[in-house]
Amino acid sequence: MTTVFDSVVLGRNTLPNRLVMAPMTRSRAQQDGTPGDLAATYYAQRAGVGLIVSEGTQPSDDGQGYLTTPGIYTDAHVAGWKRVTDAVHAKGGHIFIQLMHAGRMSHPDNTLHHRPGVAPSAIAPGTGMFTAQGMKDIPVPQALSLEAIEQTVKDFAFAARRAIEAGADGVEIHGANAYLIQQFFAPSANTRTDAYGGSIENRTRFALEVAKAIAEDIGADRTAIRLSPGTTMWGIDEGPEGPDLYRHLVKELDKLNLAYVHVMHQGNEPLLADIRKLWSGKLILNRPGRPRDQIGADVASGLADLEAYGVMVLANPDFVQRLETHAPMNEPHREGFFGGTDKxxxxxxxxxxxxxA
Structure with missing residues (x-):
């Protein structure tokens, strides 16, 4: 029986175990998007997991949504991430940088250019966002033109090249959690009548173009994608066609031979089983809030090749050792999740x- 402590080949890397640090926004980058001084320490402390997936990292100025999130498109960003990847590799770890374009989940006060976010359609998410002046309503985004969509695909590919330049082992495309790529999936956020709206094929077109462009630039075996089928946060409603959209998407992604698909599971077990059948590559499964006594169950059953965990890894730099020795875990402190110092x-x-002690 396969366990989470067994090694696994993932893309170009042989990982020492099948445990993954899920991507988690920490909002501690500098104002220009360069990773903060403590980021290298933070990630290196957690290098015992088989794979680290970094916090969401914007591929362009337009991609930023939140305060003090990192970028990966300037020389300063590359230098900052190089310190992180060097520190992780020095500990024998592996790290993929997650490329996250927030789309309409953005506020002008949080970005360098102070413009509203961009999105498939000019539809606000109907929620607020934290800014330096407190919570503010997110304004109506600007609908992307066809030319702007083409440029955004290029922005993703450029950021992927810069991530490899910064020493990352690969990149994970953020196609989940109500951000730009998932906004294209959802009729509640995408009312386009051109090649990027309407049918399942059209609503998945942008995601597939991004994945293809990155795979062509840095290699399919260094390219991955995260999905969260059925997410309903921040005004996202994928409608009754949602499950079939993901079946089509995964079937098309399978043709690209990517390093992995990472699923943030929302509870649709039949769809998850179909994704497992349709995807011939490595599958990472993240079940938010999963209790400790269930860790390893999806790898053992063969439903997943690796399992991703968030707050338990955040609070336990030696997460793997604690699992192996059945030691107690530190409790996470929510007040330190976003922003702050080393505390x-x-x-x-x-x-x-x-x-x-």
């Missing part, structure tokens, strides 16, 4: 530090 970022104790 509840790089100061979570390891098991020896806890036992020696």
């Amino acid at each position: 509840f970022y790089t100061d979570y104790p390891t098991l020896p530090e806890t036992q020696g």
Whole structure:
């Protein structure tokens, strides 16, 4: 029986175990999007997992949504991420940088150019966003023109090249959690009547173009994508065709031979089983809130090749060791999730530090 402690080949890498650090926004980058001074420490502390997927990282100025999130498209960004990847590799770890375009989930106060977000259609998400001046309603985004869609695909590919230049082992395209790519999937956010709206084939076109462009530039074996079928957050409604949209999407993605598909599971077990059948490559499965005693169950059953965990890895830099030795876990502190200093970022104790206290 396969366990989460067994090695696995993922793209160009042989990972020591099948545990993945899920991408988690930490909002501690500098104002220009360069990873903060503590980022290298933070990620290197967690290099014991088989794969680290970084926090969402914008591929362009338009891609930023939140305050102090990192980018990967300028020389300064590359230098900052190089410090991170070098630190992770020095600990024997592997890291994919997640490319996240927030789309309409953006506020002008949070971006360098102070423009409204961009989206498939000019439809606001109907929610607020935290800014330096507090919570503000997200304004109506600008609908992307066909030329702007083409440029956005190029922006993703350029950012992927820069991520490899920064030493990343690969990139994960953020196609989940109500951000730009999933906005194209959802009729509630996409009312286009051109080649990017309407039918399932049209609504998945942008995601597939991004994946193809990146795979052609950096290699399919260094390209991956994260999906969250059925997400309903922030005004996203994929409608009754949602499950079939993902069946079509995964079938088309399978032709690209990507490094992996990463599913943030929302509870549709029949759809998950179909994705497993349609996807011939490695599948990473993330079940938010999964209890500790269920860790490893999806790998053991063969439903997934790897399992991703978020807050447990955030709070436990030695997550794998604690699992292997059945040791207690640190409790996460939500007040330190977003923004701040080293507190509840790089100061979570390891098991020896806890036992020696």
